[in-house]
Amino acid sequence: MNKFTGWLASLACAGLLAACGGGGGSPGTNSSGVAPSKAASVTLTADATTIASSGLDGTEVTLTAIVKDSGGNALVGETVSFSTSSGTITSTNRTTNTSGQVVEKLSVKGDSSLRTITITASAGNAKSSAITVQVVNAVPTLTLTADSGTLPSGGTKDVTVTALVRDANNNVVPNITVSLKSDSGSLSVTNAVTNAQGVVTGTLGIGGDATSRDIKVSASVTGAAATPIVVRVSGNVLTLSAAPSISVGASTDVTVKLVDSAGNPLVGKPVTYSSNANSLTVKDGGSAVTNSGGQLVLSYTASGGTADVVSVKAMGELASTGITINSSTFAVRVLDGSGNVEASAAIGGCQQVAVTNAPGSSVTISTSRGTVYSNASCSAALSGALGLSGGAATAYVNATGPGVATLTANAGGQTTQTVLEFYAPVTSVSTITLQVDPAIIGTNAAGSTSEQATLRAVVRDGTAQNNLVKNATVSFSILSDPSGGKLTEPSVATTGADGAASTNFIAGSSVTPTGGVRIQARLIGGSNAAATATLTVAQKSLFISAGTGNTVLTPSSTTYQMDYVVIVTDATGNAVRNVNLTAAVLPTFYYKGALAYTAPTGPWEPVSRTACANEDLNNNGILDAGEDFNGNGVLDPGIPVTVTPTVTTDSTGRATVSLVYPRDRVYWLDVNLTIQGATQGTESRYTSLVHLIGLSGDYSSQNVRPPGATSPYGVSTTCSNPQ
Ligand SMILES: [Ca+2]
Numbered sequence: 001m002n003k004f005t006g007w008l009a010s011l012a013c014a015g016l017l018a019a020c021g022g023g024g025g026s027p028g029t030n031s032s033g034v035a036p037s038k039a040a041s042v043t044l045t046a047d048a049t050t051i052a053s054s055g056l057d058g059t060e061v062t063l064t065a066i067v068k069d070s071g072g073n074a075l076v077g078e079t080v081s082f083s084t085s086s087g088t089i090t091s092t093n094r095t096t097n098t099s100g101q102v103v104e105k106l107s108v109k110g111d112s113s114l115r116t117i118t119i120t121a122s123a124g125n126a127k128s129s130a131i132t133v134q135v136v137n138a139v140p141t142l143t144l145t146a147d148s149g150t151l152p153s154g155g156t157k158d159v160t161v162t163a164l165v166r167d168a169n170n171n172v173v174p175n176i177t178v179s180l181k182s183d184s185g186s187l188s189v190t191n192a193v194t195n196a197q198g199v200v201t202g203t204l205g206i207g208g209d210a211t212s213r214d215i216k217v218s219a220s221v222t223g224a225a226a227t228p229i230v231v232r233v234s235g236n237v238l239t240l241s242a243a244p245s246i247s248v249g250a251s252t253d254v255t256v257k258l259v260d261s262a263g264n265p266l267v268g269k270p271v272t273y274s275s276n277a278n279s280l281t282v283k284d285g286g287s288a289v290t291n292s293g294g295q296l297v298l299s300y301t302a303s304g305g306t307a308d309v310v311s312v313k314a315m316g317e318l319a320s321t322g323i324t325i326n327s328s329t330f331a332v333r334v335l336d337g338s339g340n341v342e343a344s345a346a347i348g349g350c351q352q353v354a355v356t357n358a359p360g361s362s363v364t365i366s367t368s369r370g371t372v373y374s375n376a377s378c379s380a381a382l383s384g385a386l387g388l389s390g391g392a393a394t395a396y397v398n399a400t401g402p403g404v405a406t407l408t409a410n411a412g413g414q415t416t417q418t419v420l421e422f423y424a425p426v427t428s429v430s431t432i433t434l435q436v437d438p439a440i441i442g443t444n445a446a447g448s449t450s451e452q453a454t455l456r457a458v459v460r461d462g463t464a465q466n467n468l469v470k471n472a473t474v475s476f477s478i479l480s481d482p483s484g485g486k487l488t489e490p491s492v493a494t495t496g497a498d499g500a501a502s503t504n505f506i507a508g509s510s511v512t513p514t515g516g517v518r519i520q521a522r523l524i525g526g527s528n529a530a531a532t533a534t535l536t537v538a539q540k541s542l543f544i545s546a547g548t549g550n551t552v553l554t555p556s557s558t559t560y561q562m563d564y565v566v567i568v569t570d571a572t573g574n575a576v577r578n579v580n581l582t583a584a585v586l587p588t589f590y591y592k593g594a595l596a597y598t599a600p601t602g603p604w605e606p607v608s609r610t611a612c613a614n615e616d617l618n619n620n621g622i623l624d625a626g627e628d629f630n631g632n633g634v635l636d637p638g639i640p641v642t643v644t645p646t647v648t649t650d651s652t653g654r655a656t657v658s659l660v661y662p663r664d665r666v667y668w669l670d671v672n673l674t675i676q677g678a679t680q681g682t683e684s685r686y687t688s689l690v691h692l693i694g695l696s697g698d699y700s701s702q703n704v705r706p707p708g709a710t711s712p713y714g715v716s717t718t719c720s721n722p723q
């Protein structure tokens with residue numbers, strides 16, 4: 001400051017000399033022999049009309065002065081001096097460059113009072129008009145959102161993260177550098193300086209790490225930071241298969257399989273495993289990592305106990321299965337044609353049921369699904385007890401609909417059980433349907449994969465019951481696609497218990513006519529039936545992005561609340577006001593299991609977990625025939641989450657959507673959140689898989705049981721009962 005005022009004094013003197021100096025010296029020089037300034041005009045501009053009172057680095061306002069002669073030509077080498085009513089102007093360069101320009105910075109460091117600063121610049125006898133910069137009590141506000149809250153673990157889609165910078169008056173702030181960071185994954189930012197809409201965007205990917213996890217994304221500018229958002233890497237499937245029951249002293253294989261969201265095996269991944277009662281080791285020794293098929297085989301030895309739960313953890317997922325231990329060697333098993341124990345069978349066949357080592361002279365056999373028969377063609381239903389010969393007896397079982405059957409044998413006052421999953425097989429009259437959602441998607445810019453539609457094929461067996469077919473192979477292919485898009489890999493998928501197989505279509509860069517993309521799903525085997533669906537790739541005119549942090553609100557003692565900030569913009573990135581948004585949640589999976597305190601420092605977290613699909617297969621909220629998989633008479637898990645149903649964007653294009661849910665659902669329920677909006681006939685939507693989160697303080701104390709310490713959906717390791 002001292003330097004500056006000293007310089008001002010000498011400038012005043014120079015001005016005075018010039019004013020009186022016309023009388024002496026030769027043309028072109030003044031009385032000191034220095035060439036007089038030819039400056040005829042000085043134009044002064046500032047890159048902002050306001051400056052933040054914080055005075056923090058990066059809040060400076062850039063001042064540009066341009067000096068010209070009377071002919072309007074830029075003057076090089078002219079000395080420019082600035083005058084300001086307050087604040088500090090740096091003095092890095094005061095001589096005009098070849099463009100006649102001098103650039104300086106105005107700072108208010110050290111004086112946070114709210115005021116108007118008046119600035120002028122002069123060169124020779126020329127002086128600029130005064131400009132003003134308002135000192136405002138404003139650190140900028142940053143809002144961080146993403147076009148999805150989920151990243152598929154298979155790496156088939158990236159998420160676009162948007163940081164929006166506004167001043168205290170809600171005006172967007174261009175030309176400010178935003179620091180965008182993520183605590184894992186890969187985040188690439190092409191231009192960290194806000195554009196005319198005050199926006200910096202980044203592309204978030206899994207960064208080569210498929211582990212299920214939350215990626216925290218944060219954004220900051222000098223003096224301000226955004227509420228971080230969380231993007232969940234999800235879609236890994238960890239399955240555990242084992243014989244449902246074994247006798248004391250026997251061993252059995254427990255097979256672990258790990259695939260990513262695209263169904264590809266996750267290879268060489270560490271697996272941790274535990275059982276409550278008995279010993280579990282890696283079969284054939286070696287380290288506990290998945291092989292090239294994404295599998296690891298463990299060996300379980302039943303040395304005692306009656307019921308055990310085996311749990312495995314890998315890549316951020318937890319899966320559990322139950323094993324019943326028969327204290328005697330009395331056992332009931334379902335055998336295939338070769339005499340091997342089978343865990344699943346096609347409906348409509350006839351499966352052999354073998355009772356061994358039963359006490360007493362007779363055994364009764366019952367099933368929770370289907371019918372027990374006395375003959376190998378399953379034509380005569382078993383009535384009453386079967387006589388035992390050497391503790392052994394044989395019966396048969398069949399069911400007409402898919403589902404899990406529990407077979408129970410009673411003899412000599414003892415009981416033993418096993419389970420058999422009946423599935424509907426592919427038949428020569430199987431049917432396939434194909435649905436696309438959404439039916440209109442936007443174009444993808446080069447390198448982007450964010451515009452996708454999900455193709456869902458459903459296979460039924462074509463019988464009178466029209467059962468959903470599990471384990472059917474469906475091949476997806478593009479019949480026509482003027483957009484230049486592609487299907488996510490792999491394009492061959494297997495149906496689950498809901499009869500559905502899915503793939504995603506990633507839009508190309510060109511728009512198509514209405515229904516211009518045609519995609520086929522074909523059943524491989526059986527009837528080889530095929531179905532087609534069409535979708536449209538259009539120029540989007542509305543963009544919805546949303547974000548929520550890792551904080552929760554507590555509206556009542558029994559509920560939690562997650563708030564989503566939603567931002568709607570048009571194709572040029574400007575906020576769109578008065579857009580009606582509709583929000584909805586749909587459960588995807590519910591979980592059974594229990595939490596335990598992780599010693600020594602916590603927190604409480606799941607130690608056993610069994611994923612069960614939403615029973616509402618057609619998502620209509622109504623219990624339809626065949627949907628009550630666990631047989632409790634109601635649709636599970638229902639929709640225990642309430643969501644702000646409709647909301648309208650404010651003048652800044654923003655709105656808030658809240659999810660409220662019972663505290664005991666944390667860890668035990670996943671939902672899909674959809675936020676849709678339409679304007680001028682085009683629709684846009686935001687979807688995110690939501691893992692309900694709780695208040696960390698509720699899970700941190702060893703002596704205080706958290707809400708949902710056991711799942712409200714039960715602790716059983718099967719989905720076929722409500723226990
Ligand atoms: Ca339904």
Ligand SMILES: [Ca+2]
Nearest residue numbers: 628632634636
């Ligand atoms: Ca149910």
